[in-house]
Each structure stands twice: as C-alpha cells, then as structure tokens.
Amino acid sequence: MAFFLPGDKKLGVATGRRRYDLPLNKSAGTGFLVLLIALMTFLGVMALAGSFALGSMAHHWSSGLENKLTIEIPADDATGTIRTREDIEKLSESVTERLSAQNFIRDIHALSQTEIQELIAPWLGEDAENIPDMPLPGLIAVEFITINDHLIEKMRADLANIAPNIVIDRHESWLADILRLTGALQFATLLTTLMIGATTIIAIAGAVKSRIAIHRKDVELLHLMGASDRYISRQFQRHALILALQGAAAGAAAGLLGLLAISLFAGDTAAALLPEFQLNMIHIFTLAALPAAACFIAAATAKFTVLRELALMP
C-alpha cells in the first residue's frame, strides 16, 4: 500500500507530497495510539455484529409469527362448568370445519391432547400424563394467507356462534415485548459504537495536541517560514492516518477472528438462538466500513486539531 513506502517515514526526504519535517513517527506513545485504535475497532466490530445478530433475530421471530394465531377453547365453559374432553374435541372439530371452508386460511391444525400435554409438561412435570382427568383447553393453530384485523373480527363473530368464550391469541403482546427488547438492545449496541467512535476522537485529539505541544517550536518555525496551515496539518494528518491504518487493520482482523471463534465455539447455542443468522452483503460492507471510518476519523481529527492550534498563531 502506498502509505507504507519505506521512504515515507524518512525525515526531510520528499517523495512527492509525502514527507515529514517533524519527527512525529518517533514520538512517544505512538504504539499506544495504534493499540488504542486497534482495540476500538475490535470493539466496534463486535458491537456492530451484535447489533446485526439482534436485528436478524427480531426479524426472524416476527416474520415466523406474523400470519399465525392460536385459538383456545377454554377448559371451562362460560358458566364455569368444566368441559369434558369429548366436549372440547367436538368443539375443536366444528371450529376446524368452519374455518377450513374459508378461503383466507392457509393452514389449520387442532392440537391433540398428547401434543397439549407435551406443551405443558415443562410446567407440570412428566406426571401430567398420569392425571387423566386434568382439564386441558383445546388449542387450534391457524395460519392465514395474509392476516388483518377485519378478517379476525369476522372470525371472532363466527366462532362466537360455536361457543361464546373462545379466545383468539395473536401472540401480539409476547411479540411486542420481544421486539421492544431487541430494539432496546440494538439501540444500546449502536450507542456503544458511537461512544467508541467518540472515545477514539478524544484520544486522537489528545495525542495530536500533545505532539503539537512537544513540537510547538518547530511548528511555529514552519509557520514563520510561510508554510501554509495545510502544509503543516498534512504532516499530522498523514501521521495519524498511518497509525490508524495499522491499528484499524489489526483491530478489524482481531474482530473477525473473534466473530469466527464465537460462531465456532458457541455454535450449537448460537444456532438455536439465532436460527438462520447469516451476514448479508450490507452487513459485510458495514463491518468493512468500520476500519475505514476509524482511519477517516483519525485523519480528520488530526487535521482539525492542528488547524485549531495553528489558528492561535499570529
């Protein structure tokens, strides 16, 4: 890469516009700055990847549920009398029959008593099977072609004719909770990324300021010899850019390795938690833009810090 030409860092040796009049590359704390930028890039990659994962998780859950709902036939009727299993099975059948005839339904499936027992087993324990008379509700899973409130109201009216206390559960509250949670987490990771950026800016500005302080006499001399502000700021800008390139490259590489490690070691859990999560092109571009942004931030911060200091000179 052109930035790493061997002659580049030689003092006083001009190759085109690439030259240092000030021994910036020999300043103390250069290694620290590279390390800092590497760490910040690493953290940025991690935070962004986390945000992408959350986003795709939320998308997956909501798209899986959006056209589905569950119809519940409560175990007791409107007067509070427990329904017999036969009653519930009969009611389920008539609901299924009524709805199968509708053209807006894609799929309908009444859960069997065994399926329902399996569902509640985690709460009641395996012994649930041994309570044959335990009242269980009837559950019917319905998938619409495209769901809307109007269709649901129509269905509610239909079902009220079969039994008055049938419950329609749209998963809405549960889904809304999950989406609110992932949204908040995404916002937090985004905020973290911004904080990382801000910290980097502050650290670089501080480093540039201390370098100007160290070389104040020399900067002043260049200024007195008629060097333009740009001529002087270019040297600091270039210096910051080289440091940032090294740091960002290392940080991005470490970040990608980290992501790879996470997906390898946490493979099973992650797969369960993030079904079908994969980086798409937009994600990859955004992650690649992060080290580029780090370099841009470094160069721009150096430039504006120097220009501000120079503005104080006569």
Add this chain to the structure above:
Amino acid sequence: MIKFEHVGMRYGVGPEVLSDINFILEPGSFHFLTGPSGAGKTSLMNLMFLGRKPTRGLISMFDQNINDLERAKLARIRRRIGVVFQEFRLLPHLSAFDNVALPLRILGRPEREIRNNVNELLEWVGLGDYMKSLPLTLSGGQQQRVAIARAVIGRPKLLLADEPTGNLDDEIGLRLMNLFDQLNRMGTTIVIATHSQHLMDKFEHPRMVLGDGTLKINAPKNWIQKKIKGVF
C-alpha cells in the same frame, strides 16, 4: 517595501518595548539595525517577519496592510521573507541539507532543483562536508552558516538577519556579508541587526538606531555623498 507608522509593541502586560516607531524601507535598500543590547532589535525584527502583531500602529509589507490580511496572504508574504534568527532555530532532527532545503520544499519546488541548489549553496558557505550532519553536531559558527543558507536559499525579496555574524570569524563573516551584498544587488531588500561597530564601519549602509523605544535612521557621510553623486 516596509512601512511602519506609529508602531508600538509590548510583551503581554509588560512595558512598551517599542513605542512610536516610524520608518519606510525602499525596495532594494540595505540597512543596519543597531542599538544597545535590550533596545528591541529582535522585537522589531519579529514585527517585520510577522512573528508578532504590533500592539498599536500600522505596518504594511509589500504594500499591503498586514493588520487586515487573511492567513493565507500572510503566509504568502512570509514566504517572500528570509530570516536569520538570532538563536538560529534550526530543526534539530533534520540534517543541514534538509534544514536548508526547507524553504524550497515549502515553496513546492521540484526535488531535483532543491538538491542542486542546496548542494551548491552549502559548498559555497564551506559546509560541503557537513550536508548530512545534524545541527547539534555542528559548531556555533557552522550552525549560523546553515541558518544563513536557509534564509537566502529561496531568493527572498526581503532578508532579515539578527546578529548573523556574531559567531563567525572575520574571514567567513566577510564572505557572508559579501553574499548579502550580492543578493542586495540582485534586488533583495536587506536589514541586518547588529551591535558590532566594527562590522558597520566596514560597510557604508545607512543605520537604523534603536533607543528608548524609538528609531532614528542615520546615514553615514560618504553614503549620502554617493547617493547625491548618483542623483546628479
């Protein structure tokens, strides 16, 4: 070329080091600036190379009032001025060659031209063997010659030299005075600050004398006679 009108200057809240300075320097002139130590020679030089702003009065350089010039234009004026600082102010991490090359690089000259000109000038001031030396490894006199070479390499329109021959023995000092003369004949306006009577006596240049914060210009007798002869 340079015009000072009622110029005063103080450092911070201190007393006025210069008060009510008035003078005009014509293009192509050659002046000594003299006065006892602490009279304000270096301070006046600072005003002339735009290293400080006056606390009052008007200064115009190259026919432009510097009080209301933007930064880029001030930089352009500075590039036309060569300065030999009293304490040299060489960049300690740059070789003699790179120190002298600096003004040309700031001017954006091609590297090939820079190499030829800098080599030639350093040879001429007797530092051909010290091109790659860092300033700290050079003697005071050698550093002074590097500083002078740096001031003249860009063929400035105005050369300001603050005690430029203080550390030099007579022979090399004379040689450098001849260099200034030569530049002057090619059109460079020159001001040399010195408190050496010996040096001033050897040349017939008019003297700007600083004392009590003000400035008088004295011309030696034979300089006036020469000018008069030139006129008639």
